[in-house]
Amino acid sequence: MSPENRLNPVMVSSATVFDIERYATEDGPGIRSVVFFKGCNLRCSWCQNPESHSSSPQIMYYSKQCISCGRCVEACHTDAVNNIQPFRFVTDHEKCDLCKRCIDVCFTNSRKIVGRQMPLDEIMDELRKDKTYYRESNGGVTFSGGEPLLQAQAVLYLARSCREEGIHTALETAGFVPWSAFENLHPWLNLLYFDLKHIDSDIHSQYTGVPIEPILENIRRAGELFDNIVVRIPVVPGVNDSHDTQGRMMGFLAGQTAVRNVELLPFHRLGMTKYEGLGMRYAMENVVNVRKSDCEPFAEIGRGMGLTVRVGAG
Ligand code: SF4
Ligand code: SF4
The missing domain is CATH 3.30.70.20 (Alpha-Beta Plaits)
Structure with a gap:
């Protein structure tokens, strides 16, 4: 399955979002506003935002x-x-x-x-409200989801508008999208966050619904355009919390010149009530939360390969 097969059509005058969070501090540097786009082409078993899955309200x-x-x-x-x-x-x-x-x-x-369909100009009005905070904290705007690049034209419009007004921009993506989305966005992005959930395609498919190869290829190619890529790895019990798996993921990342920063995100069940509220079963109901200290040995593996690894988002 290629990413193109699951790419949704997009509109350039509006976007479907499920939240615009202001004063965020964990999705890039400084104080930020985060636009959460609705719709995702992965179905990660541990996802804490099930309301992001469907592209509809x-x-x-x-x-x-x-x-x-x-x-x-x-x-x-x-x-x-x-x-x-x-x-x-x-x-x-x-x-x-x-x-x-x-x-x-x-x-x-x-x-x-x-979730609601919002005109892009209305989203920009929201984002402009905190320009003073962005400036004083070296913050800015982050595009997240869901998978924001399923609405690539909308992200492009917003990122370009932000950059033209001097606002720092970041994008969080799972990366299962056509390469052209990154090429088009590149001039308007300051920072790129990639998720990496596993390195074995069969296991990646089992827990996310899609193969890993197109994502790895996009991470490789992104290094040709971006010099500031942060990779986020959710540490999920029974899925990728072994030294072998973490070591192979870190090994892949250490080979990418543009990837120098890695963040390990400990699994938690905070999204469980949202599954119930949408009438969805939560596959990780009985899985225990991961402590930060559980992730430290994995962080050490990456550090030993020359990566800067922190536990937690920042
Ligand atoms: S659940 Fe029924 S009443 Fe509620 S919004 Fe949907 S159609 Fe309308
Ligand atoms: S049953 Fe619950 S959700 Fe439905 S109208 Fe009554 S209080 Fe609201």
Whole structure:
């Protein structure tokens, strides 16, 4: 399977986003605003943002606030809401037409739409609000997701607009996209973050749904254009937390001249309630959180190969 086969069409006048986070400090240098694009072509078992998977807006259900009154079931004209165990009043997204009637009748604010189509100019207006913070902290704007490069034209427009206004730009990508996306963006990006989840294609496919080869090839080629690539490795129990796997990943990265910084991200289950709210099963429900100290031996492997490795995002 090639990345081209799964690339969604994009619009240049708007983008589908599920959040714009202000005052972020873990997605690049300084204080940043992070645009989270909705839609992803990977399905990582440990993903903490399941609301990023679908490229369409969806209804999220918050069970803790719900008083089981059933008004949402009665209000829904497409029979998309039903009290289904164990998730309770979640939405069948295939049936839902986003009419919002179930939201309007809910007294407890237990339902909301995640994601919306935003005009690019409106996104830029949001990003401009914190220009002073960017300037004073050497921060800027980060494009994340989901996979932002599935909306490559929108990212291109925003990155170019930011750079023309002197705003630092960074992009976080899983890299399973056509190479042309990187070529086009290159002049407008200051910093590139790549995810690397495994080095064996079969295991990568098993846990993410796609092979690793196109991603490795994009990391190799990115070194021809970018001189500032940071690679992020999620450390996930039973998936890639062995010395052998980490050693081979670090070995690959040490061979890429543009990759000098690596961040190891310990697995945690913080996204679990979001899976429940979307009526999705979470495959890592019983997997224990990884401590930072568990990652240190892997960091040492990379440091021994000349990489700068830190545990945690920054
Ligand atoms: S938004 Fe409308 S169609 Fe969707 S679940 Fe709610 S009431 Fe039903
Ligand atoms: S209307 Fe709100 S409180 Fe009532 S069952 Fe639906 S989600 Fe729960």
